[in-house]
Amino acid sequence: MTHDPFPLFDSWFAEARETELNDSNAMTIATADASGQPAARMVLLKGHDRSGFVFYTNQESRKAADIAANPQAAILFHWKSLRRQIRIEGPLSTVSDETADAYFATRSRDSQLGAWASDQSRPLDSRATFEARYDEMKAHFEGKDVTRPPHWSGYRLTPQRFEFWQDREHRLHERRVFVRASNGASDGNGDDWTEGMLYP
Incomplete structure (x- = not known):
């Protein structure tokens, strides 16, 4: 059985693009500095594929300082109209200059x-x-x-964990989790994932 979170993300994101009135690509990104102090803020998703989820920012900002000290993050999409959310966790890396230039243009x-x-x-x-x-x-x-300013670029979060949350009546919500595995059968796309569920 293929366990692949990307088609499910694409499906939910496509629905959100149709139902959310403003900024369906808005996501919270949570980072932490070297001391472990967390911070969260809203940014816009500007690209995604199997390699990760991309956003852009000033590299002299607080979030960029956090990323330099601790290049791990979590992002959260919440689509109120669909009563859904997706949490994604993983390491961050800087996009290429060519990618940043193309988006900035x-x-x-x-x-x-x-x-x-x-x-x-x-x-x-x-x-x-x-x-x-x-x-x-x-x-x-x-x-x-x-x-493009030399201090302005993008970051790509490479997902290691997804959680898909769907609201259900009486708070009996549905939570599906996908975790990237170090070993296991390939899904045919070069990714190995395990899938499970969580109690709400």
Whole structure:
């Protein structure tokens, strides 16, 4: 029997794209720093395949500092309209420069300029300061393509564990778990997974 979490993720994600009014690709990412202090925030999934789940950020941000110190994370999708959630855990790695450049080129020009103007997660004395920096970047790149900042890139979470949670009546929820195995029969896609269920 093939135990493969990816088709199930793709199916649920496709349904969410149809039912969620805003940002069906929004996910919580939880990280921890070197001391174990956890932090969680919302980001947007910008790509996924069997190699992992990709998001982008300023590499001088708090989340990037956490990842540098402890490159393990958990992501969570919650789709209220479907009464479903998916938890995914695994290590993080930086995407290639080519991948980051290709995605950055698809962002709106204003978002590209914002990536240059923002010292993400650092103290800001006023909104006016940030807006002035944005205007400076706008003038700097006038008539030119906005290149990707060297401190801005993406991360890929390589899944080691999935949990699919489906709401049921009377809190008798359904929880399916897939864990990447170090040994076992291949699913034909180069992945080895074991599947089980959890009590709600």
